[in-house]
Amino acid sequence: MKKKTSLSVSGFALAVLLCSCSAPKDQSGFPLILPKEKPGRKLSAAMERNYSAYMAPRPEHNELYSQFKYTELKGLDYSNHDGTITRRDPSKVIFANGKYYVWYTHRHTPTPPQGPERCTDTIPARDWDLSEIWYATSEDGFTWEEQGVAIPRPPKPNPGWRSVSTTDILEWKGKYYLYYQAFQIHPSKRGDDCPVAVSYADSPDGPWTPTNKIVIPNGAKDEWDGYSIHDPYPLVYKGKIYLYYKSDFDGDPRWVRMQGLAIADHPLGPFKKHPLNPIINSGHETTLFPFKEGIAAFVIKDGNEHFTVQYARDGVNFEIASITELMPIAAGPFVPDAFTNTQFGKGITWGICHNTWVKGHSLLMRFDCDLSLDVNDPLMKAHRYSYKPEFYYEHGLKKEQRKRIEDETRKLKGE
């Protein structure tokens, strides 16, 4: 075998000897030690981007790259997860009166959600139907004490009489404002049609005063936010209220989900929608925070740019800052500088998110990450999670896919 080999290759020996692989045409090979700054040499598009599009050429040095860790919350009861109690869509977490506060959609109904065709005045169509805004406080962010209702459903026909849900908190000049989805019809087969309403209070403990007006109205019926304004998410930025929101549109056959921005000088409006809306092309629920001179955003679940953290230096024109995995759903982060009109946002390290589980109900959980300029936690900066074979097999082919594959093989064989 050895002898045969030597003979067989003789014809190719010259070619191999002449190999000039290590002497590229116009520059020597890229350096062994990855330069921290963009090197002065011709770069491929990918290498150019590795230096221009990200905060660092390695993700572990990218302040807007993180993995996410999850912890079960203590102190909240879910009626043995029978679907009758839900807590979902948490607000940002704030720190006030020496403790943490979070607000969320709370549903407690006689049955789990029954769908838009079987719902009644007391039976919910969806998990966020017939809900109120409740809140909880915590000393440590892990154990939470539920404090009860903050925003009840107002009497018909006020906005939100059917359901108030998916709230977020603003602090502005010593007052607190809760923005929320104000349903006047139950979530239907068309989708979750609703605008945004607001209530305010002198203390995070309330009492909350509803304006009983729509504060962010839907767009015209032929516009992207004509039917829904979801997940209102206020931050103080450039001395104004930057309220980000999501809308579902198109719907053929699936919703397209994108995010917009409405800006106001006062928490009760008027809010002016940004002419460049949508300003985030993907994602699901809104999660944003001041970062350096701009605004960073979680872009989760849906769209071409799902699974990314994005950054807009101007709060409007977002670019991908990192690509990650297992992002928190509907995250409400603790944003220490959400309302300080900071000129240089420091980022976030934790918050509350949700997970929709059995019997159509949801629960709150805690997430942690390192997206903060103040923290350096290498345990959050691994490049990926690893999973067992069984986990992959759980993502298996459907019967109709097996049939397609068998057909393709038969065709290839000329059968």
Add this chain to the structure above:
Amino acid sequence: MKKKTSLSVSGFALAVLLCSCSAPKDQSGFPLILPKEKPGRKLSAAMERNYSAYMAPRPEHNELYSQFKYTELKGLDYSNHDGTITRRDPSKVIFANGKYYVWYTHRHTPTPPQGPERCTDTIPARDWDLSEIWYATSEDGFTWEEQGVAIPRPPKPNPGWRSVSTTDILEWKGKYYLYYQAFQIHPSKRGDDCPVAVSYADSPDGPWTPTNKIVIPNGAKDEWDGYSIHDPYPLVYKGKIYLYYKSDFDGDPRWVRMQGLAIADHPLGPFKKHPLNPIINSGHETTLFPFKEGIAAFVIKDGNEHFTVQYARDGVNFEIASITELMPIAAGPFVPDAFTNTQFGKGITWGICHNTWVKGHSLLMRFDCDLSLDVNDPLMKAHRYSYKPEFYYEHGLKKEQRKRIEDETRKLKGE
């Protein structure tokens, strides 16, 4: 409560009435039906990108977006997963003689890998140490029959005498070529130092003739591929052999993993490394295929652009084509037009990948996807997988992270 509310808001009523939210400054709202082509209006950076950076504004219409499904292979024994038998780093799958072929790293040693300090001439340092290239065939792509060795370790001091691993296949003018990592030292604490060798045959069943020469040499010691050329991956493109490869470099504290390209007019060289290398800034093992007029690539696991499918119209300058999740590890796809010098690649729908499991051994599995212009499988085009709360909690905080978090809360409370 209701009465108090009405009185309290009177001061804000005018502001609310004046809200001009649905009348943006210089253009009406974005349309309700997502335009299939870029609309003629001012767009945010994100919307501009949604039309320019992706093949479609919705991922489900993006021919280079897919989820991945996994199936356990039948027919391969792993000695009860005791770590003594491994199969990993599959080649591309080819169809020849009426059946599918795949080549892979095969290790069968008395013990599982023991690390670089405890390895011997018969005890492996790593999973790919003391390995040979074996192959298997299949009628359907799900059940595989192992055919035995294709490339044994050659006698010392020929390249690969310590281990031959991580092979890939080329068909060129009726002959077959297997490229592989040719270890002359065991994988050490420094890393996997090796160049690339090649063997050739008239049939995929062999016999294989080794050239016993290095065909893609490492770069200079101060260059990015100075120590390792991993995962050689040949395609026929523009009438030449485009061989993509990965290298590990820097190494402080972790390897940076990027990918390069070497081009030749003949399978045995000379291969000329591309002057713009590295041409992919992230990823781990190489997986590429002709797509339309260019080349598409899986970018997995590592780096700023992990979890992406990328595309280079010229085979060199790669851009992100989609962001996805649970990508196959070390995928060797079935690429029907890998060697046809196609002017318009059709893409891929399946292949073999690996998973490293208990006791440091690996197994082969099948993946399916829809990254093909010839297939339209909506079941592959969902936007994301959903997981239970328990799955999130498995990604939990370490004790030292809990301590950091407790310290931060104490600091916030002024304790």
